[in-house]
Amino acid sequence: TQLLEQSPQFLSIQEGENLTVYCNSSSVFSSLQWYRQEPGEGPVLLVTVVTGGEVKKLKRLTFQFGDARKDSSLHITAAQPGDTGLYLCAGSTSGSARQLTFGSGTQLTVLP
């Protein structure tokens, strides 16, 4: 069983602060995805990274895939209350099914 460990589990910060969420595994993934989930809703895909060392930016969010494709990070600059939510990383392996293994999530609260 492939495991993805996310840290921290909970994060509460003030508006305007920066933060980084980590997603680590001992397994190699062919791609890694980051999702954001709001209460009462399903996760929504933010980004997919597929190349070791890849960096993707989505406005104030920066996603990085580790060189060895075993870890990833999500950095948010100048966090806003609208960034509040559960952030989930999910790794995909090669093969026909390419099912996702999810991390346990990071609950982010941005206080105004």
Add this chain to the structure above:
Amino acid sequence: NAGVTQTPKFQVLKTGQSMTLQCAQDMNHEYMSWYRQDPGMGLRLIHYSVGAGITDQGEVPNGYNVSRSTTEDFPLRLLSAAPSQTSVYFCASRGRWGAETQYFGPGTRLLVL
């Protein structure tokens, strides 16, 4: 497009009862999956399907059955509900090729007493 729809949104069952959670997608996606989400444990894969007539077990399949008679529908059946099956259930779908976006339904909250 409605995307991925799930019914019901909420359900309370007594131990031993059976029920079916419905999932439908209108994006002509071949891949469909069922996950359960429990506090502090992320999403765990229950069953998945790579196309009509084809299903396979995920990480936590015990106590659940699935079938895929059409591309659009992927129902999840609880044969004899247990309190350990209290959870939020999500259905998801995606296309076949590459690192495709996986679309999730809004979830079904299930309480087993």
